[in-house]
Amino acid sequence: MIPAEIMEQFKPGLVTSLSPLIRRITAPNASPMTGPGTNTYLVGHKEVAVIDPGMDDPEHIQTIVEACDGNLKWILVTHTHPDHSPGSQSLQALTGAPIYAHRLELQTVRDENFRCDHYLDEGDQIHCDEFTLTCLHTPGHALNHLCYFLEEEKLLLAGDMVMDGATVVIMPPDGGMTDYLTQIKRLKEMNIEALAPAHGRIMRPSKTILQEILDHRQARENMVLDALKQINKPTTIPDIVEIVYQDVPKHLHKMAGNTVYAILLKLKDDNTVSGEEKEGIWTLIHSSERHSDKND
Structure with a gap:
């Protein structure tokens, strides 16, 4: 959890300068x-x-428009979850700026009204x-997930x-x-100095952060395997969650089931x-069964 004093940095309507090129509005x-809320990042000044x-909130969108000061050229979406992309339509209506995103469409939780003008890819x-x-x-969190690497600052808008x-x-x-871990490993090998997440503070050093993610995911995988061994019979995800996520409040167990x-x-x-x-x-x-399957 992010401490209460840090949450003050993410008050809605606050435009925070994070670097010479990056500003944040939450x-x-x-x-x-979502932690303190979804971060909207503004890159650049003469062209933004x-x-x-983020969400389609009139005050939030108006704050973005005013911060851009008539210089908004690109509306970029990392992925089309409902806390990230719905505001793009209202922002475009007020500024005329084109919307960019990946071409893949999500199947489940998504921004149902999303549309874009241009597709982006690797x-x-x-x-x-x-x-x-x-x-x-x-891909990993979402099939259509894009990150944006700011070359001048070696910062990943993640x-x-x-x-x-x-x-x-x-x-x-x-x-x-599998996709998520593949991408985290890939990012770890890149020359990234800092990570700008959609939720929370700038994170650095990036290699340390990304390795911690890999270590945590491996630990959770090991816990799932240990739970299956402990149960020692065919079982269900809720039963596994009860063992693996003893450190997580009960009201979050349903969401933890997705991770399991x-x-x-x-x-x-x-x-x-x-x-x-x-x-x-x-x-x-x-292991004996896996070995038998390989021999077959």
Whole structure:
């Protein structure tokens, strides 16, 4: 959890300068899932790119418009979850700026009214005299997730790939643990000095933060395997959650079940468990059985 004194930095309507090129405005949607709220980032001054307009709140959108001072050129979306993209339509209506996002559409939780003018994908760039943003397609949290790397500051506008003070929810089918871990490993190998998450404070040093994420995810995977061994029979996700997430309040267990499901799907890919549906039965495949399957 982010301390109360830090939350003061994220008051709705506050325009905070984070670096020579980056400003932050936080949407008024603080919650256990969004931390202090969704961060809208403004990149540049003479020409401005807005990343994640957030929720469609009139006061929040007006604050963005005023901060851009007539110089908004690009509305960029990291992904189309309802706390990130709905404000893009109102922002466009007020400024005429085009909307950019990845072409893939989410199947479950999504901004149902989202539409964009231009698609972005891996390696595409937003460029002007002040800055260059390079797009990275980073599925894992969401199939259509993009990060934007600010070349001049070696800063990654990371969307929901990382979250200050909490772990990112991975919710299949739009999210996948294997994809997420692959992308975190990839980001760790890049020359990134700092991470600007969609929820919370700037995070650095990036390599340390990203390694901590990998370590945490591996620990959770090990806990799921230990729970399956402890139960020692075909079981369900709620039963696994009860063991693995003893340190998490009960009201968050349903959301934790999404993460366990994502872990189980990864373990299934690894031929370590068998199962299919989130509400179905999951079984640990013992090493002797895995060896037998390979011989077959």
